[in-house]
Amino acid sequence: METIKINIDNKIVEVEKGTTILQAAKKFGIHIPTLCHLHLHDLNIENKPAGCRICVVEVAGRKNLAPACVTECMDGMVVNTHNIRVLNARKTVLELILSDHPTDCLICSKNGNCELQSMAQEFGVREIHFEGEKSTYREDTSPAIIRDVDKCIMCRRCEMMCNEVQTVGVLSAVNRGFMSVVAPAFEMNLDHSVCTYCGQCVAVCPTGALTEVDHTNAVIRALADPDKTVIVQTAPAVRAALGEEFGLEPGTLVTGKMAAALRRLGFNYVFDTDFAADLTIMEEGTELLDRLNRHLNGDKSVALPILTSCCPGWVNFFEHQFPEMRDIPSTARSPQQMFGAIAKTYFAEKLNVKRENLVVVSVMPCLAKKFECQRDEFKTNGNPDVDYSISTRELAHLIKQLNISFNELPEEDFDHPLGESTGAAVIFGTTGGVIEAAVRTAYEVQTGKKLQKIDFEELRGMEFIREATIDFDGLPIRIGIAHGLGNARKLLEDIKAGKSEFHAIEIMACPGGCIGGGGQPLHHGDSSIIKARQKAIYAEDASKTIRKSHENPYIIQLYKEFLGKPCGELSHHLLHTHYFDKSKEISVVE
C-alpha cells in the first residue's frame, strides 16, 4: 500500500493513500468532532454526506475549510484541526444548528443520550448568537416509532440506513432549504408507508427526532393493578446489552441481574423468550424437515428454500415488497408470539387465571415487536397474546425509575416452566443463530444420530451474506444467512429469479441480528459494541449444559401435556401464522 506524509497540527505523520483527514487524525490521537458522520466499521456501513460541516479543518492553500470526514489526505498536506478560524467556524455552525432546534432538552426522551446535546456541552456553548424562525413539522406517531422532526438536524443517517442498508426506501430528504427534513414521501405518516419498523433509523438518530413509542407507563399501570397477573419474557439479545445502560462494559452478560430486576419491578413471573425460541425450533425445524423431505421425494408443490420468520421487521418487509413470495417463509410465529400464545392458554390454565387478567409483557431489542404484538392475527377476542412490548432501553428506564440499583443486584434465575431454555435459544439473538439452532435439532431428528460437534463456526460471523453447506450424514444441506434487509433483498431476488440453491435461509432485519436491534442501547456509531454483544451471546450458549432445543425438558413436557406433536393441530392453531399481501396497503393520499 502506498503511503503519504501529511502535517497535522504540526506533527508529520504517515498514512495510507486514500485515508481521510478524519481517519488520519483519529489514528494519531486527534479528536475531530463529527455529527452527521457515522461509520460502523465491522458492518461496513458508512454515512458521510458531509452535510453538517462540524468536522471542518484548515488545509493550507485551500480557500475554504475542508470537511475532515470526506477530504482525503494528499502528500505534503498541511492540516490544522483547531486554530481560531476552525474553532470559530465550528462553533458558529453548531450554534446555527441549535438556533433551529427545540430547546426542550429537559423533557426530551434523548436527554443525556443526545449527540447534539453532548456536542453543545463539549463546545461550551453558553449562548446562541442567532435567533429566528425555527422549522417545525407535524409530529408522526406510528405503532412503534415517533418522528418528532423538529429535532431533525439533517444528518441523513436514518436515510442512509433506510435506503442503502435496509433498501426499504421510506425515509429521504424532502423539501428544500430551511424546510428540508427527512420524511416519508409527501411527508406522509410512517404507518402509511412501507416502513418495517426495524428501528435502524432510531438506532442511529443522533437527536430526539426518531424515538420509540414508550410503553413503560402502561407497564407500570399493569403492575400496579391488583386484578392482573403480570408476566414478562425477555429476548436473548437483551441480556447481552442491558448492562450498557448501567455503565457496564459492552458484552457484559446480565442475565441473572436482569431476572432479579424484573422480579423487583413486581412481575409475578419472570420468564424467558428463550423458552419460546426452543419451541420455535421444534416447530420451524419440523416444518423445514417436512418440506425438505417432501421436496427430496419429488413433490413439486413444495418450494425451497424455507426462510425463517422470527423477525417481525423482515415479515413486514416481504409482506410489503415481496408479497408474491409470502408462501416461502416458515409459517412458525416468532418466539415473542409463541410465548404469548402459550402463556395465555397453557400457562393461564395452569394458574387458573382468565386470559384477560393475564398481562404479558415482552422486553425486546426491537421496535418492530411493538407492531407485531398489535397484529390482529395475534389476538383472541381482541385480547392480544402479548400486551406490551418494551425495548431494552425502556426496561433500563423502568429499572432506574423504580429505584433499583441494577449493578448491586444478585444473580437470579428465571421462573418455571416458561423460563427454562437451551443454548440453542440464546443464539437467536445474533445473526446466524436461529439457523444454527435449527441445524442442531434438524440434524439429530433427520439423521437419528448425535451431533459430534455442536458449534457450527461456519454459520457465525458478521459478513452480510454468508453461506455454508452442512453435511446431514451424506445429505448436503445448503444454508444461506443474511442480515440487514438490503442483503435479504438480494437473496430474495435470487429466489425470484430461480437462481437460489439454498435449502434454508435465515434472515434478520437488523445488521448483526437482534443484538444490533432498533431497541438496543445506542451504540453511537461504535460497531465494536455490537461485536461484543455477539461474543457474549455465544459465551452464554457455551456455558449452558443443554444446547439443543429438542432436549429442553420443559419443551418436552409442554408437548406431552398440551401440544401433542410439533406441527400438530394445536400447534398449527397457536404457533403458526399466515402472511398478507400488503403491497396495496400503501396509501398515496392520507
Added chain:
Amino acid sequence: MAKYKMHLLVCGGTACHASESERLLDTLKTIIADKGLDSEVQVIATGCFGFCEKGPIVKVMPDNTFYTQVTPDDAREIIEEHIIKGRKVNRLLYLNPESKEHVSDSKHMGFYKKQLRIALRNCGFIDPENIDEYISRDGYEALAKCLTEMTPQQVIELMKKSGLRGRGGGGFPTGLKWEITSKSVSDIKYVVCNADEGDPGAFMDRSILEGDPHSVIEAMAICGYCIGASNGLVYIRAEYPLAIDRLKIAIKQAREYGLLGNGILGTGFNFDIELRYGAGAFVCGEETALIHSMEGKRGEPTMKPPFPSVSGYFEKPTNVNNVETFANVPVIINKGAEWYSAIGSEKSKGTKVFALAGKINNVGLIEVPMGTTLREVIYEIGGGIRNGKKFKAVQTGGPSGGCLTEKHLDTPIDYDNLIASGSMMGSGGMIVMDEDDCMVSVAKFYLEFTVEESCGKCTPCRIGNKRLHEILDKLTKGNGTMEDIDRLKNLSKVIKDTALCGLGQTSPNPVLSTIDNFLDEYVEHVTEKKCRAGQCKALMQYTIIPDNCVGCTACARNCPVNAISGERKGIHTINQEVCIKCGACLEKCKFNAVVIK
C-alpha cells in the same frame, strides 16, 4: 427555386415571443402572401437578437435595416412602404438616445458597436429550425474536421491552447476538463450539457438554444469524440419550452443528416443526444447536483472529489459543460486556437455573453470580448442609466455575485478581476443599480433567493443563509444593531468557509460586498433609522409640509387607513402610528405638500 429578393428576419426568442412576435410573424407572412410577394420575400423566424429592451426586432435584408418594437399592426406599413416602395419606416428605426436620430443599421447602434458575437454568432441571423442554414454558416464543419483530420488528443490540445474557460461560472479550462475526462478509463462515458440556467435575469443559454441549437449539438459531438463518449445528455429546464422544442427539432434534423447517430460522417464515431428535464432548481446548475437530478435522485450536491470527470452520471466519467461554453467550440476549431486566444484578456480568452438588466437603458443580451470594462458595457452598450439617474452599483455573477461600485467601473471584466473585486463572473448576469436602490435591501433580495434555492443539505447554507436573511430583514425594518452588522460579517465568512457547494460558498457575496462598499448605508439603517434610497418602507416617514398644504383633503380622502386628519382648508397631518406607508397621499397631493423623509 426562385431566388428570394429579400429576407425578413423576425426575432423568435422568448422575450420577443412574449411581446407577440409570433403574431407579428404570422401577420407579415399573410400580408406578403396577399400581395403576391411570397416568392420574392422570405420571412424567417430567428433566435434572439439580444436587444430585448426594444423587441420584437425585425431585420430587413439585404437593406440591413433594423426595426425595433414592431407590433403586428406595424406589419402592413413595413411591407407597403419598405418592401414595395423601398422607403424605410423611420418611426420604427432605433432612436439614438443621445443624438435623437434614427439609426437604420444595427452596426451603427451603440448597443451592437462594441459587441463581438462568437457564441451568439448565429442568433438572430439564421432560422434555428433549419439545419441547412446552420450548415451554410460553416455548421458541422468543425465536427467533420475533428473526425476526419484530427485525433482526439489534437482537438484537446487545440482547445487547451485556445484558452476557453467554462462559461457556467467556475471558469475551469475547458480543454483541461476534456483531457481529464478522456483519461478516465471506462466502458461508458457521458457528455452532459448544462442547460439549467438558474440565475435570475440570465438567459444567454436559453437564447443560444433557441437561436442556434446546432452549435451546441455539434460541440457536444466534438466533446464526445475527444473524451470517448457516445452518449450526450442535455439537462434543460422544463420551463424553457421553446428551447426544448428547437433542440428537439435540431436533434431530429442532425440524426436525419447522419450528423448524430452511428457512423457519423462515414467514420466509426457514434454519438447521440437525449434530453433530461430539470425542475428549475438553482442548485442543479452545480454539476454534482445536476448529475444526481438526472439520475432521478434529490437534486443536491456531493463533495468533490470525485469530480464528474472521474465519476459522474451513474458513476461513469462525465464531462459537464454549459451551453455557452459549447457554443464557442465549433468556431474555435474552425478558426483556430490562435485566432480565439487573441481575443480577450491575458487569463480569460474569448468573449462572454452578459444579460444586462436593471436600471439601464438597453436591457438585453450582449457579447463582448473579455477585458471590456464595466464602463463600456454600462454606458456604451447599455446606453447608460435610465432616466438620467446616478449609477450606484452593478451586481455581477447572479444572485451569489457581489456588488461593484463606481471605483470598479474601469476594471476590465474577466474571471480573475471580478473575483479580486469581490464578485464573480457567474453565468453572466449583470444588474445595474442606481441611487434609488437601497444596498441593504439589495443584499436582502439576493439572500431571499438563495434561502429559497438552498437544497438544505449543509448546515451553513440551510440555516446560515436563513439567519443572514433574518438579520438583513431586521435592519431594513429599523430594528438592527451595530452588533448585527458584525454578526452579518462573521456569519457570512463562516458560510463561505464551510458551505458544501458553490451555492453556499458564494451566497454571502452580496452581503459582504455591500458591507464593504456601502457600510455607511448599513450604519444609517441602524443609527439613524434611515434608508437613503427610500426603499425600506419601515424607515420611511410620509409628512406634510404645512406651508404647502392648502387643505384640499385629497390626501385624507385617499388614505386607506385614515391616518390623515385635518379640517377642510386647514393644514393636514399624518399620524405616524397608523400610517402604512402606501404612498397614496403622495400620489394624490397636487401641491407637493406630502414628502418622504
Added chain:
Amino acid sequence: MTQVKSLADLRRIKENLQGKMSLRENSNNPESLVQIRVAMATCGIASGAKQVMEFFIEELDKRNIQAVVTQTGCMGYCFAEPTVEITLPGQAPVVYGYVDINKADSIIEKYIKNGELVDGIIPVNYETIQK
C-alpha cells in the same frame, strides 16, 4: 433525406446553400461587395424596374458574382427610369438610366466585371448621407 457521409458532402451541401444565404451574409458587409440599388418607386416599376432587378439578382448569381441587390425609392430621375445605382467596392457610385435587360447585361459584363463604363450614365447631383 440524404445523409452527410463526409466532409466533402458537407461542403457540397454548403455550396448549394450559398445562394440562399448569400443575401443575408453579404448584406452584413456590403462595403466589400458590388452594391446595386434599383429605384423601385411607382415610376421605376412602371418602366420595368422590377424585371431589371430580378434579372440582376438571377444573373449575378448565375455568373458567380457576389453582389448585394437592393431596391430603393425614387432617385429623382423619373425621366430616365428604370435607374440603377452601381457601387463597386471602394469606388464612387455610378447611376445608369434607361436600364433594360440588355443594358443590364452589358453593365454586368463590362462595368461590374471589368470596370469599363457603359453608356447611359447619369451625372450624380447629390450626395448620399452616410448614417
